[in-house]
Amino acid sequence: MHVKAKTVAFGGLLLAMTVVFMALGSIIETSTLFLLAAASFFVGIVVREFGLKTGGAFYIAAVLLGFITAPNKFYVLTFAAMGLYIWGIEAVWRWLEKRPGMLQRHKVFWISKYVIFNIVYIPIVFAFRDLLFAQSVSDALMIGVVVGGQIGLFIYDRAYDYVQAHIWGKMRGRFL
Template sequence: MYVNTKKMAVSGLLMALAVVFIVLSGILDFNTLFFLAAAAFFVGIIIREFGLRYGAAYFIGCLVLGILLAPQKLYCITYAMMGIYVLGIEFLWHYLGKHPQWEKRKRIFQIGKFVIFNVMYLPVLFFFPKLLFAGEIPDTMLFVLIVAGQIALFIYDKAYEYFLIRMWGQVRVKIFGK
């Protein structure tokens, strides 16, 4: 049986760090979204380094450990949605990479990111608003929340790209030497 020790060590350390971030999101409430987003970014690192299957297994492992260890279990739902978004866009990126003849791959990728986010965000907003907000949400506020979600998607996506390209790119050279 072949075991890649560097792969296991890196993914184990990133999983431990992701779970620490998930736990910290429940302890330090002022940085909840930052910690959850950072934990979800690690899913993207694992996918880029080791592939989609390994990344999906890593994500499931982080989610299970987060549910077991996090003091705020509802924050695990937010982490799960951020991680599923990362899994979805990385899958779409790999899928579009297999079809180089498509001329509008970049546009399809941007639309795909928008669709993946809204398939998760809008049902939660309309059918389970109690997960996001206490009390009743007026219709005018609902429109504001839809627009705010799109702005949050843009910021999250730019932060994810920056993290993966700039920050991980520098750390990756030190770890893998490539």
């Protein structure tokens, strides 16, 4: 019973911080992407500490609470895409851990990261073209946006790895 209570309490604390970061992203416009990325990193922390099911429940709760509390719903959708990516790569990592004999697991993991990202990113860019851009954009500019997203993914993913390894790795013992 103690373990479940600890999981719920810690998950609730991280959920509160996630929603606060989403709301702050609406208020502090210059740091929106940073705050949304930081909020999505909490999904990865919950997955790594408590498993995919608990991480999935945390992710759904964060998105629902974000829609209820955050002033800008578009930022909640951005968080939802980022959090889904984090949950997806953690699921792939766990799948690969169960297959130690698989060749080139590192390459499979990186390819999986870009596949998961593009499954989310490319449909959003093309389906919400009018919402994302104030005026009509050319196909060449859309290709530039897609390529820029790949570069952004690389930076976002490196930041996530750094947070998990260095920041959360040092703080983990104090909370759990």
